Amino acid sequence: MVGMPGAGRYAPSPSGDLHYGNLRTALLAWLWARSTGRDFRMRVDDIDTQRSSAISAERQLADLAALGIDWDGDVLFQHDRFDAYANALDHLEQRGLVYECYCSRREIQEASRAPHAVPGSYPGNCRLLDDATRAQRRADLAAVGRVPALRLRADVTQWTVHDFFAGDYTGDVDDMVLRRGGQAPDWAYNLAVVGDDAFQGVDQVVRGRDLLSSAPRQSYLAGLLGIEAPDYVHVPLVLSPTGRRLAKRDGAVTLREMLHDATPGEVVSRLAVSLGFGPVSAAAELLEVFDPAVLSGEDYVWG
Numbered sequence: 072m073v074g075m076p077g078a079g080r081y082a083p084s085p086s087g088d089l090h091y092g093n094l095r096t097a098l099l100a101w102l103w104a105r106s107t108g109r110d111f112r113m114r115v116d117d118i119d120t121q122r123s124s125a126i127s128a129e130r131q132l133a134d135l136a137a138l139g140i141d142w143d144g145d146v147l148f149q150h151d152r153f154d155a156y157a158n159a160l161d162h163l164e165q166r167g168l169v170y171e172c173y174c175s176r177r178e179i180q181e182a183s184r185a186p187h188a189v190p191g192s193y194p195g196n197c198r199l200l201d202d203a204t205r206a207q208r209r210a211d212l213a214a215v216g217r218v219p220a221l222r223l224r225a226d227v228t229q230w231t232v233h234d235f236f237a238g239d240y241t242g243d244v245d246d247m248v249l250r251r252g253g254q255a256p257d258w259a260y261n262l263a264v265v266g267d268d269a270f271q272g273v274d275q276v277v278r279g280r281d282l283l284s285s286a287p288r289q290s291y292l293a294g295l296l297g298i299e300a301p302d303y304v305h306v307p308l309v310l311s312p313t314g315r316r317l318a319k320r321d322g323a324v325t326l327r328e329m330l331h332d333a334t335p336g337e338v339v340s341r342l343a344v345s346l347g348f349g350p351v352s353a354a355a356e357l358l359e360v361f362d363p364a365v366l367s368g369e370d371y372v373w374g
């Protein structure tokens with residue numbers, strides 16, 4: 072769209088303080104957006120109300136700001152978006168693309184162990200049930216105070232996205248959950264993220280490589296909702312010395328811990344060096360020299 076700058080974003084889940092790996096991804100997302108003339112949006116992924124906390128969200132936003140990562144417009148909270156998720160679901164439902172699923176977790180696990188099942192993918196047990204069976208299974212769940220999950224009737228099993236590091240990447244698409252069932256139905260992440268990114272004008276998604284395998288599902292779902300898929304950049308992860316994804320138990324890895332013996336500028340500088348740029352005194356200085364071509368596609372080992 073001529074005249075529209077487009078936007079990048081960072082979307083932390085507020086379930087604890089940001090650590091070095093999170094900060095590196097956030098900084099990259101900010102650099103990628105700003106260096107391509109885009110706006111930068113912030114979203115709090117608090118869709119999982121059990122694990123999210125408002126205090127954690129506040130601390131994360133303060134940490135990002137302390138590093139010189141700034142954003143445009145208001146912070147978007149997923150907990151304010153439930154009506155929008157319901158609208159998106161309606162849109163799919165009206166086109167016959169949603170069905171109820173009554174399976175327990177165990178049933179799904181057992182079915183996905185069948186010889187030709189794709190590991191971790193929903194094998195479609197409930198897709199073809201007749202109305203009478205549905206009514207019975209719905210009633211069985213209601214009797215124990217539960218409602219069925221809602222799933223997408225996907226008409227592909229794979230989808231290809233383009234990623235800056237991975238190139239053309241093809242991944243599985245299954246009949247993904249759109250709204251989780253149970254006692255208190257919950258919106259599913261894939262439905263939320265697609266709508267949220269479009270709502271914030273995001274056309275560039277920079278996030279950790281651990282989410283690359285979700286991109287085909289999200290891109291396919293975006294298409295069904297009439298949303299153009301964003302440019303994807305799934306960045307290398309920070310690993311612990313033992314080769315696992317960095318976690319808080321790996322030492323003094325949160326910004327709050329690092330600030331015991333470093334200034335925010337020194338933390339930014341350490342991040343800049345880890346990305347292949349020289350020492351800098353601030354994020355704004357790094358932005359001036361940032362060039363994606365310099366970046367390594369290898370994961371980075373903390374230590």
Ligand code: GLU
Nearest residue numbers: 082083084116264278282
């Ligand atoms: N909230 C997710 C996380 O912290 C990020 C999701 C995304 O970037 O799409 O892992």
